[in-house]
Amino acid sequence: MATQAKRRRVVGPTGGGEPDTDPVAGFLRWCQRVGLELNPKVVVTRQGTVAGYGMVALDSVQPGELLFAVPRAALLSPHTCSIGGLLERERGALQSQSGWVPLLLALLHELQAPDSPWNPYFALWPELGRLEHPMFWPEEERRRLLQGTGVLEAVEKDLTNIRSEYSSIVLPFMEAHPDLFRSGVRSVELYHQLVALVMAYSFQEPLEEEDDEKEPNSPLMVPAADILNHSANHNANLEYSADYLRMVATRPIPKGQEIFNTYGQMANWQLIHMYGFVEPYPDNTDDTADIQMVTVREAAVQRAKSTAERLLLYERWDFLCKLEMVGEEGAFVVGREEVLTEEELTTTLRVLCMSAVEFREYKDRDEWREDESREDSLTITNIPKLKASWRQLLQDSVLLTLQTYATDLKAEQDLLSNKIYAKLSWREQQALQVRYGQKMILHRLLEMTS
Numbered sequence: 001m002a003t004q005a006k007r008r009r010v011v012g013p014t015g016g017g018e019p020d021t022d023p024v025a026g027f028l029r030w031c032q033r034v035g036l037e038l039n040p041k042v043v044v045t046r047q048g049t050v051a052g053y054g055m056v057a058l059d060s061v062q063p064g065e066l067l068f069a070v071p072r073a074a075l076l077s078p079h080t081c082s083i084g085g086l087l088e089r090e091r092g093a094l095q096s097q098s099g100w101v102p103l104l105l106a107l108l109h110e111l112q113a114p115d116s117p118w119n120p121y122f123a124l125w126p127e128l129g130r131l132e133h134p135m136f137w138p139e140e141e142r143r144r145l146l147q148g149t150g151v152l153e154a155v156e157k158d159l160t161n162i163r164s165e166y167s168s169i170v171l172p173f174m175e176a177h178p179d180l181f182r183s184g185v186r187s188v189e190l191y192h193q194l195v196a197l198v199m200a201y202s203f204q205e206p207l208e209e210e211d212d213e214k215e216p217n218s219p220l221m222v223p224a225a226d227i228l229n230h231s232a233n234h235n236a237n238l239e240y241s242a243d244y245l246r247m248v249a250t251r252p253i254p255k256g257q258e259i260f261n262t263y264g265q266m267a268n269w270q271l272i273h274m275y276g277f278v279e280p281y282p283d284n285t286d287d288t289a290d291i292q293m294v295t296v297r298e299a300a301v302q303r304a305k306s307t308a309e310r311l312l313l314y315e316r317w318d319f320l321c322k323l324e325m326v327g328e329e330g331a332f333v334v335g336r337e338e339v340l341t342e343e344e345l346t347t348t349l350r351v352l353c354m355s356a357v358e359f360r361e362y363k364d365r366d367e368w369r370e371d372e373s374r375e376d377s378l379t380i381t382n383i384p385k386l387k388a389s390w391r392q393l394l395q396d397s398v399l400l401t402l403q404t405y406a407t408d409l410k411a412e413q414d415l416l417s418n419k420i421y422a423k424l425s426w427r428e429q430q431a432l433q434v435r436y437g438q439k440m441i442l443h444r445l446l447e448m449t450s
Contacts, residue, residue: 023124024044024053026120027044027120027121027223028044030121031223031224034117036068036070036071036223037066038068038224039065039067040058041061042068043056044224049229051229051277052126052229054227055228056256056257057256057259059255061252061253062252063251063252065248067236068246068247069247070223070244070245070246071244072243072245075220075221075223076121076221077218077221078102078106082109082113082116083105083109087102087106090173093169096169097165098165098195099219100218101170103198103219103221105173107194107198107221108190108194109180112182112184112185118223125201126197128193129193131193131276132276133196133272133273135155135158135192145428145432146272146431146435147404148406149431149438151269151272151273155273158195162188162192162195163188171188198219198221200275200276202219202220202222203219203221203225203238204218204219205220206240222238222245225245228247228259229260229261230279231279232262232279232283232284232286233260235249235253235257236248247259263275267284267437268437268438269434272431277430278433278434280433281436281437281440286335287335288333288340288441289437289442290331290334290401291334292401293327293330293331293344294328295400296332296345296348296349296352296397297313297317297326298400299396299400300393300396301313302396303392316352316354316359317352319351320347320352325347334441334442336380336441338378339379339380345378349394350362353387380444380445380448383448386449391449394445394449395445395450398449399446402439402443409439412435412436
């Protein structure tokens, strides 16, 4: 999954051999050796791509046409790496919150090995020291540019988990196997970089429908597939089968057009957090804005006229928590056309806006969900039809949310609409796009609730 960072040969931390003078040619020779079939209609190139390496159509491609097929033996995973047996035997000791430790150890081992079979594949990876994820930005810059977007909180959780995972699981494992992990890879900085790389480049095979109760599949690296850049308006999709992973065209791709995969329905704050780039407004049709659940509670409490009313609101909040509709760290997610957490927000507005008598009756019902009604639907276009008390609470919540940003919408519009934008740093431009997209969604909600 390509980021917008410049790519080059990744030399192992302790040497690892000389880079191929033509990384693409070396990669294509490797593809032939491992049976990775590339359609002659596509080319791996930097020319005509939105960022770094990508794939471009040399000839017109039709929907359903195979772009390339990756044999499972060519995937880089804890099962296919050269220390796969050890990782499997130690699987219990390598369990972590992320579930990524075995893959990260596989990468740490293979990157340092001069004769790793994946070296030609590594040649197309980005320079690890130049990844643009916000976790690598100076803290002051991150706070200044991304306050209010949700990225700060996500990064803080990541950094805490990475440090804990490295010190308690990864480093002890490497120190227990010094013959497999040279001192040059025993570095928390390198581990940070590889976590970001796995965030941006790995794939996670979806579970079968009957396996929905199982833990998610572990991530794996898919050569060729991770060369494709992302677009919400993508034209290709990865399909999984027993022997191969296939990238297939989903619509006509004219000659000369870049081939885009999708990383999923990703808001811009998720793209910059996980991949280090965004889609400029208004290209990301999957963009969202969050309203923290506790912000709605705060807005309701602020309107309470007495201690008794405030206590009743906290009782209602506890009830919503028991229904698993809200949580202290949860958020209501609003897209450009719909509320993605419609049931949760609808139920929250209903309960918090009830009279005391209505709440007592509602709380005692067994089939409370049957109380949902069409007129209370939270599709964006239907928000003006909501009850006045619901609209007022939603509006107050949006206003509180907008206060969490360091700047207002007009300031963002001024930056975007004049020559100043071109003079901003790359990080400033990316962060501005995140903030602007979110504020546009929130201001539309304000209009709908007025």
